[in-house]
Amino acid sequence: MILKTERLYLREMNQNDFDSLCKILQDEEVMYAYEGAFSNAEVQEWLDRQIARYHKWGFGLWAVILKETDKFIGQCGLTMQPWQNHEVLEIGYLFQKQHWHKGYAAEAAAGCKIYAFETLHASEVCSIIRDTNIPSQKVAVKNGMIRSGSEIKHYKGVDMPHFRYIIKNNRKKTI
Numbered sequence: 001m002i003l004k005t006e007r008l009y010l011r012e013m014n015q016n017d018f019d020s021l022c023k024i025l026q027d028e029e030v031m032y033a034y035e036g037a038f039s040n041a042e043v044q045e046w047l048d049r050q051i052a053r054y055h056k057w058g059f060g061l062w063a064v065i066l067k068e069t070d071k072f073i074g075q076c077g078l079t080m081q082p083w084q085n086h087e088v089l090e091i092g093y094l095f096q097k098q099h100w101h102k103g104y105a106a107e108a109a110a111g112c113k114i115y116a117f118e119t120l121h122a123s124e125v126c127s128i129i130r131d132t133n134i135p136s137q138k139v140a141v142k143n144g145m146i147r148s149g150s151e152i153k154h155y156k157g158v159d160m161p162h163f164r165y166i167i168k169n170n171r172k173k174t175i
Helices: 015-025 040-057 104-118 134-140
Strands: 008-013 061-066 070-083 086-095 124-130 148-157 158-168
Touching: 008 070, 008 104, 015 040, 015 061, 015 070, 040 061, 040 070, 061 086, 061 104, 070 104, 070 124, 086 104, 086 134, 104 124, 104 134, 124 134, 134 158
Parallel strands: 086 124
Antiparallel strands: 008 061, 061 070, 070 086, 124 158, 148 158
């Protein structure tokens, strides 16, 4: 287990999570910001990328498990993402549609922010969100982030405006 919140715990994903991950990445409605659902091969590539991130950085997108049922309901975590010609630490999140509007994304994202600041000692963390993804923008704002810049990303042949939401680590370091 990586971290716990009031209702959730986050852990590394593994191959046994493939079917649960498909419930997210193969849902057209969930994946609208990605221009549609993924194939089985794309889901496998996504899972393999997270596992590679765990080995490279010690973090990635993690499985979000609902404590009450011990079921995989989404993914949330930290990744290094390109932004205006450099890499930034990002909090990302995607949840099964049946678990939307219950505060789980905000709860998991807040836990990841604390992890970034307290465990990784990051000076800042952000969320990079497509301009049309209003619910994810609301999660970022609830996580204390403010909008700071925009960029056009190119994905699946589409120009996609994205906003960067950011929060700085204002905690004083003690020696």
